[in-house]
């Protein structure tokens with residue numbers, strides 16, 4: 411399941427809405443290359459400019475933690491960092507109509523783990539794009555030929 415859908419489902423189950431602010435925070439958070447502090451994330455999302463206060467951000471982070479999308483890392487210095495825990499997120503993307511389908515498969519994830527390990531990497535998350543034609547566009551392209 412996509413992170414956005416996962417958060418939306420969690421929020422709806424708790425009678426909350428996926429507000430533009432929460433969606434923005436999630437989107438920015440997931441694109442970060444590594445763990446971030448709440449203040450760091452606030453700077454990334456543009457803070458006040460986007461109507462996001464530190465308390466809004468903390469609440470959103472709390473939801474993301476409980477929805478299983480984020481992990482909290484408590485440093486010895488007392489600072490807490492947050493890291494995305496969405497495992498694998500691969501998308502099939504149709505280059506003709508732009509349709510996106512999220513796919514997740516243990517097989518794909520396993521392959522990525524192996525590839526990362528071979529290079530000595532510890533994998534946190536992946537962003538794969540498999541680009542081609544969706545069934546509808548492929549059928550249409552077939553008709554023309």
Ligand SMILES: [Zn+2]
Pocket residue numbers: 504505506507508509543544545546547548
């Ligand atoms: Zn298509």
